[in-house]
Amino acid sequence: MERFALTLPITRTPFQIALMRIALATALAPVIEFKNSMTYPEEGLGIAGIGGYVYRGERQAQLNGSYLFGVWTQHHEKPDGAIFAASVAGEQEPWEYRKLHFRNRADGSLGHYLLSFGQDNSGALLVNDEHGPHGNTGKVYQIN
Numbered sequence: 001m002e003r004f005a006l007t008l009p010i011t012r013t014p015f016q017i018a019l020m021r022i023a024l025a026t027a028l029a030p031v032i033e034f035k036n037s038m039t040y041p042e043e044g045l046g047i048a049g050i051g052g053y054v055y056r057g058e059r060q061a062q063l064n065g066s067y068l069f070g071v072w073t074q075h076h077e078k079p080d081g082a083i084f085a086a087s088v089a090g091e092q093e094p095w096e097y098r099k100l101h102f103r104n105r106a107d108g109s110l111g112h113y114l115l116s117f118g119q120d121n122s123g124a125l126l127v128n129d130e131h132g133p134h135g136n137t138g139k140v141y142q143i144n
Contacts, residue, residue, distance in 0.1 A: 031095045032067075032086050037074055046071020046082060052117040055085070057124050059144050067095070068125060068143070070114040079131055081114030083143075112139075 012020075037044025052069035066085040074080045086097035101108030112129035115138065119125055124142050131137035 031088075032069065032097060033094050034071075038076060044074075045084075046074045047076060048072040050081075050114050050116060052083075053119050053125055055125055055143070057143070063143075068100075068117065069097075070110075070117070070127075072115070073113050079111065079113045081110045081112055081129060083110060083114065083127065112137075 034045035034049070035043055036047060038047055048071060050070045050072060052067060055063040055066050055068050057063070063085055066087050068083060068085055070081055070083040072081055074082050083100045084097045085100055086095040089096045102110065105111055110127075110129060112131050115128045115130055117125060117127060118140070120142075127141045127143060129139060129141070
């Protein structure tokens with residue numbers, strides 16, 4: 001079996017090399033880690049992570065300063081997205097997070113695929129979800 005090497009045919013300038021070194025020196029370790037539920041069905045958090053925003057709203061004081069993020073779905077077979085609130089645990093530690101439950105949803109879960117987060121002009125967090133993976137069933141909700 002022949003083996004081939006993959007190389008980049010790009011010559012980097014000293015300036016580009018210096019920028020890469022700065023980026024590597026200032027890189028942070030991951031602050032949130034979770035297992036993928038496709039690989040770890042029993043202990044995985046979800047299939048795909050959806051980045052979010054820091055909550056700075058006025059209605060939910062217990063979330064203030066928390067980073068809200070989510071997963072597209074927790075289980076491959078059904079629309080079961082979830083939203084989590086993460087808080088700084090320590091300077092070098094991964095952040096702690098907890099799953100959010102919604103009082104106006106069946107069994108407190110999102111119940112749809114989570115697509116994205118947004119933020120309006122007043123700083124309120126918005127959630128975009130979809131009932132099925134195709135079509136026009138998406139909605140935008142405000143986290144209150």
